[in-house]
Amino acid sequence: MAEKKIIDGRGSFCPGPLMELIGVLKMSQIGDELEVLSNDKGSAKDIPEWVHKVGHEHVSTTEEAGVWHITVRKSK
Amino acid sequence: MKILIIGGGMGGTILANNLARRLSTELRSGKARITMLSASDRHLYQPGLLYLAIGRSTPDALYRDQAGLLEQGIEFHVDPVEEFKLDNNQVKAKSGKTYDYDVLVIATGSRMVPEEVKGLAENAEFFYTEESALKMMRRLQDFQGGKVVITVGVPHKCPMAPLEITFMLHDYFKERGLADKVKLHYTYPINRVHSLENVAKWAAPEFDRLGIGYETFFNIKEVDGAKKVLRSEEGSEVAYDLLIAIPAHRGMEVIEKNKLGQNGWIPTNRNKLNMEGRTNVFVIGDTTNIPISKAGSTAHFEAETLGENIAAMVKMGMTTPVRDYDGKVFCFIEAGLDRATYAMFNYQNPPDPKAPTRAMHWFKMAYNKLYWASARGLL
Numbered sequence: 001m002a003e004k005k006i007i008d009g010r011g012s013f014c015p016g017p018l019m020e021l022i023g024v025l026k027m028s029q030i031g032d033e034l035e036v037l038s039n040d041k042g043s044a045k046d047i048p049e050w051v052h053k054v055g056h057e058h059v060s061t062t063e064e065a066g067v068w069h070i071t072v073r074k075s076k
Numbered sequence: 077m078k079i080l081i082i083g084g085g086m087g088g089t090i091l092a093n094n095l096a097r098r099l100s101t102e103l104r105s106g107k108a109r110i111t112m113l114s115a116s117d118r119h120l121y122q123p124g125l126l127y128l129a130i131g132r133s134t135p136d137a138l139y140r141d142q143a144g145l146l147e148q149g150i151e152f153h154v155d156p157v158e159e160f161k162l163d164n165n166q167v168k169a170k171s172g173k174t175y176d177y178d179v180l181v182i183a184t185g186s187r188m189v190p191e192e193v194k195g196l197a198e199n200a201e202f203f204y205t206e207e208s209a210l211k212m213m214r215r216l217q218d219f220q221g222g223k224v225v226i227t228v229g230v231p232h233k234c235p236m237a238p239l240e241i242t243f244m245l246h247d248y249f250k251e252r253g254l255a256d257k258v259k260l261h262y263t264y265p266i267n268r269v270h271s272l273e274n275v276a277k278w279a280a281p282e283f284d285r286l287g288i289g290y291e292t293f294f295n296i297k298e299v300d301g302a303k304k305v306l307r308s309e310e311g312s313e314v315a316y317d318l319l320i321a322i323p324a325h326r327g328m329e330v331i332e333k334n335k336l337g338q339n340g341w342i343p344t345n346r347n348k349l350n351m352e353g354r355t356n357v358f359v360i361g362d363t364t365n366i367p368i369s370k371a372g373s374t375a376h377f378e379a380e381t382l383g384e385n386i387a388a389m390v391k392m393g394m395t396t397p398v399r400d401y402d403g404k405v406f407c408f409i410e411a412g413l414d415r416a417t418y419a420m421f422n423y424q425n426p427p428d429p430k431a432p433t434r435a436m437h438w439f440k441m442a443y444n445k446l447y448w449a450s451a452r453g454l455l
Binding site for chain 1: 133230231235265266267271272273293295309310324338339346367369374376403405421423424427
């Protein structure tokens with residue numbers, strides 16, 4: 001059953017929100033949703049770019065009080 | 077108060093010694109007791125493996141007797157934990173003995189898992205264990221020319237290692253007179269050559285200047301050893317003559333078996349360092365799931381913070397930490413065989429690495445020796 005996981009990448013300069021997502025995503029099941037929290041606006045561009053390149057699904061990106069919430073679904 | 081530390085690596089050792097100094101009076105009076113359980117009677121200086129892999133160190137220089145590193149008053153047993161009974165404040169170890177605690181610290185570290193990528197373990201060289209580093213050193217010695225690919229898995233221990241080994245290999249082959257016969261090619265999982273933006277801004281022009289090729293957005297999918305080709309999740313492939321990998325890591329098996337955290341990473345409060353949902357269980361070093369570098373300095377700074385907080389629990393009965401961990405990390409970055417720089421950052425402030433210098437390289441070389449004072453809690 002698909003589940004939604006939260007990856008709190010706020011304040012993570014290294015390895016950073018995208019690397020955290022990559023690490024968690026590969027251990028997840030197809031259909032799982034992951035929501036990345038990031039206070040780096042670059043994540044709003046970098047994460048969807050990688051997700052499209054590798055073939056997963058970018059579900060949504062929202063911003064609240066300087067924190068970007070980027071939701072991704074594992075597709076393969 | 078019974079303080080039980082699981083793991084005799086950098087974090088566990090620094091914490092134990094830090095606490096033994098802070099609590100010397102309480103240890104003598106019996107008010108406090110510190111016990112460490114480890115899987116080994118030897119302590120490995122893991123950053124030294126990088127130097128071993130390129131023939132700049134020897135195994136004996138990287139080990140010390142664990143008991144000899146610990147302050148008097150610390151009870152030390154080589155007795156790896158097999159079962160965590162957190163609801164009973166107990167752990168059960170390999171010997172069959174059960175150890176009680178009032179405060180538990182888990183610092184069991186991480187391990188590379190190259191076997192999780194098809195073809196990687198059989199076809200790549202690594203430097204995360206003594207055995208693999210020595211094998212890589214011999215392979216490098218035999219290598220006379222061709223394309224060397226350095227590839228990076230996620231997550232991995234020591235975020236600077238990919239850059240360091242690449243720059244060091246450049247100088248290594250140059251020293252051997254093979255610069256014209258060796259082509260270095262670096263791959264990295266995200267859209268720049270390092271996760272730290274300012275480090276990437278420095279490193280990419282260095283790669284260009286040195287003629288090191290690179291490909292970003294490259295996550296290792298599989299290795300075809302017969303064809304000597306590395307393929308990525310993103311759909312690209314790169315041929316190699318010699319493949320060097322910084323493989324993905326996991327936490328230790330005992331953490332997974334006890335269901336303390338997915339992939340061996342224990343959910344941990346990023347400031348208080350307690351295991352989520354537990355007030356008397358703390359986690360430091362690679363074992364946490366905190367989105368921060370899995371590096372020795374992380375474990376070191378976490379251990380110093382936790383030492384202060386546990387000492388306050390013993391001395392003043394504090395039930396909440398007196399100090400927060402601020403995410404501090406300090407990483408040397410070897411930029412070759414004779415130059416280095418560093419990156420220092422925390423949760424709030426990104427690093428601003430300076431141009432590499434010979435002085436910083438020699439400081440790093442000195443630290444490789446000074447580490448033993450650091451492990452003893454003196455530095």
